Amino acid sequence: MRSSWLLASICLISASFTDLLFAAACDLPAHETATVSSIQDGETLKLTDGRVVRLIGAKAPAPPLGWRGDDPWPLVADARAALSRLASGAEIELRFGGRRTDRHGQLLAQVFVVRDGARLWLQEELVAKGLARVYSLADNTACVHELLASEAEARDRRLGVWGSWAYRIQSADDLKRLDRLMHTYQLVEGKVVAGGQGAGRIYLNFAEDWRRDFTVSIERKNADAFAAAGIDLKGLAGKTIRARGWLQWRNGPMIEATHPKQIELLPDTSGKAAL
Structure with missing residues (x-):
C-alpha cells in the first residue's frame, strides 16, 4: 500500500512539474480548449468547429511568392507532416498573448497539445526541430524570447531549415540575392554603416550608397519601444545586427522593423551572414 501511495505521489509530482515547465516556457493562461480536425500547412490548423488557427510566433517553410519550380520547395512538406503527427485530431489549448485574430479572421494563438494530462507546446517543438523560424507581430510578441532561444540552438545544430540553402541567414551585402527574395x-545580418532620418522614419543603412543598399526602416514613433528593449537606434552605426521580417523594395531591399523582437544585436565580427 505504501509503495503504491509513493508511486502515485511521484507521478503526481512529475505531472505537476511537467506542467510547471511548460508554463514557464510560455507563461500564458489557457483560454479555451478545442479539437483539431485537419492540418492546412506547417503553421495552420483547422478546428472541428470550423475556425482556423495560425501558430503565432512560428513561420513554417514556404516557397517564394509565385515560385514555379519543378521540385518541391525544401522542408515545406516536412513541416506539414510534423505538425500533422503532433496535432492531427488532438485536443489543444489555445493561449493568447496579444492580438487574437489576423485580417482573415484566423486565430493567432500559442497552441498546446494535451494528451494524458501532459502538454506539448507546438511552436517550441517545431522551432526546436528547425521546422519553423521565429516570427512575431508588433501587437503579439508573447513567448518570443523563449522561441528565439530554441531557434538559436536549432541553428547551431543546423537542424531543418538551418541546414538548407533555401533558408540560410542572408548577408546584407548580397544585394543580388536579396533582390531575388523580394516579398x-x-x-538578414550585417554591419550598420550609418543611420538616417526622414519622413517620420529612422533608417539603418548597410552601405554608403543608401539609394540601393539593404536598409532597415523603423517608424520614429516606435523608437521608444526599441530604446526600452536596450536598442539605441541612433547608436547602431558600426554595430553588427540581424534583422528579421518581410523583404520589400524601397531604394534597394528593405525590412520594416515594427518592434524590437525583429532586431538582434550580434557580436561585432566580420558582418558576414552565418550559414
Missing part, C-alpha cells in the same frame, strides 16, 4: 520572410 519573402528572411533573416
